Amino acid sequence: MQPSLTDEETIRQFLSSQPNHCFETLYKRYVSKVYRRCLSMTKDSEKAEDFTHDIFIKAFGKLDAFQERSTFSTWLYSIAFNHCSDQLRLAKRVNVVPIDETSKLDVADSQDSQLHEESLLLVRRAMKSLTTSEQDLLQLKYEDGMTIEQIAQLYGIKTSAVKMRLKRCREKIHRLYTQHGDV
16 A cells, blocks of 8 residues: 555545455554553553554444544544543542552652652642543643644634633643642
8 A cells, every 4th residue: 555645545445445454554553642642541551552452443343434524533532532531430430549559659869859759749739630621631732742623623622712721721730730839
């Protein structure tokens, strides 16, 4: 297959005649991005890996229903976001803390690394104070590198609304960070 084909052209050209080739091409293009999205939401590499595989199976099962109302990548990220959100919501019913979580709280050796750890802790605390939707929005923009337009399309809102929400989230993080730092 020509590498210059877009995702949509690949689907149109190969889904019915060479479905395995179509899936393999799209999988190779997006597996690492979907994995990073899952990892940013789950904070667990094993879960992220499992979710990534589940998402591709789900997406490929629905590929014939893809209507090109958005780009393939936006459509796939939407499936990934929704799948991870659903799985995390289900997991909250059983609250489990991994054993290795306590090892992350070890005291740092040097004063510089201790200050760095304190700053990271303050940022984490501020992030946890945000709503899930605020955290998701920041992750889409800053961890996943999605554009304002892609986020707007994903949420079905105007770009100006995305910009305003991002601005409010950044301001809230800054305010929470400075409040926690004063305590």
